[in-house]
Amino acid sequence: MFCVQCEQSQRDGCSAAVGNCGKTAAVSDLQDVLLRVMLGVSVFAHRAAGRGVSDEAIDAFTPFAWFTTLTNVNFDEDRFVSWIAEAVAMRDRARAIAEANGADLSDLPEPATWTPGAMKAEILASAPMAALNRYMDRDGPTIVGLRNLVLYGLKGCAAYYEHARVLSRSDSAIMAELHAIAAFLATDPTDAEALLGQSLKVGDLNLKCMEMLDAANTERYGHPEITHARISPKAGKALVVSGHDLGDLEEILKQTEGKGINVYTHGEMLPALAYPGLKKYPHLAGHFGGAWYEQQREFATFPGAIVMTSNCLIDPTLKGYQDRLFTRGPVGWTGVSHLPTRDFSAAIDCALALPGYGEDAPEETIPIGFARNTVMSVAGTLLDMIGKGEVKHLFLIGGCDGARRGRTYFHDLAVATPKDSLILTLGCGKFRFNREDLGDINGIPRVLDVGQCNDAYSAIQIAVAVAGALNVGVNDLPLTLAVSWFEQKAVAVLLTLLHLGITNIYLGPTLPQFLTAEALAVLVEKFSIRPAGRVEDDLKLMLGKAA
Structure with a gap:
């Protein structure tokens, strides 16, 4: 077992009998095998796409299979054994489709031909072939870390796509892009610049997945309202x-x-x-x-x-x-x-x-529903407040939360923000402070709950709209992003922000373990990513940016 995909992983990766998330070494190995076979599925699906052909069954199974391997999703060994068998069958199906449509099937990478076995014992014995650190000695930690950045970002994309798919939304063009990036990973690439380029493509892909999910939710249930x-x-x-x-x-x-x-x-x-x-x-x-x-x-x-x-x-x-x-x-x-x-x-x-609750508890409420439609319906008021100096700074504080002690940073930052600032929040990171009474500005609550982690799409649309109305770039807004990362969905959202050219993102409570110091240095240099530090020091820098 080697797993370093989430923030609760040990510094050098979880490698014991049970990971910090609770999954066994066997589950971890089975997940690696499933992903390796799924890369092979995408190799053939990508080559078929080059001939203008896609397949609904393959495009339905792919995001689901990827989703099962995210942190805190599935811990059932037997189900992974059955999914691996299904993945091998899907790979055969994808190969047959590609071949029938005249695709070039030469120079196939290993995941397209590798067979892990059928029985659980056979699959587990073959798991070292699928280990994410398999080529650590050959390629070094920076390349392996960058490959994992692309891989984990794709996992997040797949999860958002799957959320939309089960609401009867699909897009063969989006899936073609996912297959193309996965096929690239199947070659075990070693070019750092190419890997960074692919990571930004993942960010672009994830924006499309979040947009599709947003449409799926709002068209079926209406736009969130206060x-x-x-x-x-x-x-x-x-x-x-x-x-x-x-x-x-x-x-x-x-x-x-x-x-x-x-x-x-x-x-x-x-x-x-x-x-x-x-x-x-x-x-x-x-x-x-x-x-x-x-x-x-x-x-x-x-x-x-x-x-x-x-x-x-x-x-x-x-x-x-x-x-x-x-x-x-x-x-x-x-x-x-x-x-x-x-x-x-x-x-x-x-x-x-079961007994249920015996009586009503005293009523307590919190305000929610500040997605893009709600916020943009009062855009004129918001812009006027910014113009008058009544709102001097915007913060986006949220993301995926976890139990690590340093995560109090996001609560402490929210509480310390000036009274003339507004906080957009999303994901489960908001539970750190969404019951705090941080007041309002002219009747608008200072904490605006945008929604789920995928509603980063709403937050992005709000920022783009405000920047457009003020005739400035998003990076020129009095806006600070403090992102709590935990697992692969947050990696996908981060890559989307980088794809959009958004800089000076504060990321914490720790930086991703799967990236080496060298790889992180590249991201810091290109995008000015800032590790979360002391709230007092960071807040001065955040507000200084707006000066």
Whole structure:
């Protein structure tokens, strides 16, 4: 096992029997094998695309398979064995399509021909061929780190694409780009400049994936609107939905209508409470808990059923709630009930059998729903406030959170920001400070919740629109980005920001372990990425930029 894909990884990579996320060495190795075979799938899909041909089945399986390998998604060895078999079959299918359409199948890289075996023992024995540090001695840590930057960015792209795909959105051109970058990785490239160039292509690709997901969400559920979301429970049976999949939440709301079950969001599902098409359900009762890494403590006290729709799962057996936890889509834990379709009757029956909340708690709310449509509807007011000096600085503070001690940086930064500044926030990083009363400016809350991590798209559109109205570049705005990175979705968003030429991003609480000092130096030189430091020192620099 060698894994260094997320911020909670050990400095030299997780290499013990169990990683810091809870996955076993076997799961880690199986994930590596699956990805290696999927690179081979993309080799043939890319060559078929060169002949103007794509395949719906391949383009549906690819983002799903990549998604299963993200941090805190799936920990079930047997499911990975079955997915590897499916990936090999998909590779054969892609080869046949490419060959039938006259594609050049010469000079194939190893992932296009390598066979890992069929039985679990065979696959695990072959796993060293797929290890991400396999060529460390040959190519050095900088090249391996840059390859992983592209790989992890592609994982984030695949996850956002999959979120849109399950809402019936797809785009063969986007998938062709993903296959092209994956086919490049399949050659185990050693050119640092080429790898940096591909990483920016990943950023461009991720922007398209986030745009497609934004359209999928807003066309189905309407644009988020300012909502005072309840964060205290109501009396009644209870079911909590965590993750990111709004389609699963919608189906749960439909299937629980009239059954006396209050449905709660958790983690990155909080923004769902601002969508008109979802909040129309009266039994969507509010939000439960905070960020994903607190789920073991929180779910242990929740008196109802729990549905995990996407990444963020932590070992439920340590706190004993595995019998009332249900997983969906790419998510899984050995021994935990998995729902293969959007039939949630098992979770609903579980919720009905549990006590739920005995009484209403005192009502508490937080304001959400400040996505791009909401903010741009008051753009004139915002620009006027900037022009008058009533708003002197804009901060974007958010991203993927985690349990590491240094993450208090983002709370402390938010609290320390001047009273004449506004804070845009998104992702689960907002739970560090979204219950703090930081006041308002002329009735506009200083903390504006833009949405999920993928709603970085909304934040980008807001920044671009404000810059355009002021006739300046985004980097000339009184704007500071403080990004909390944790896993591969955050890597994809970071690459999108770099693709757009946005500089002076504060990144923390630590810089990615998979990048060497030399590789980081390149990013710092090209994009002025700044490691998060002392809040007091960083804030002076941030505000000095606007002077």
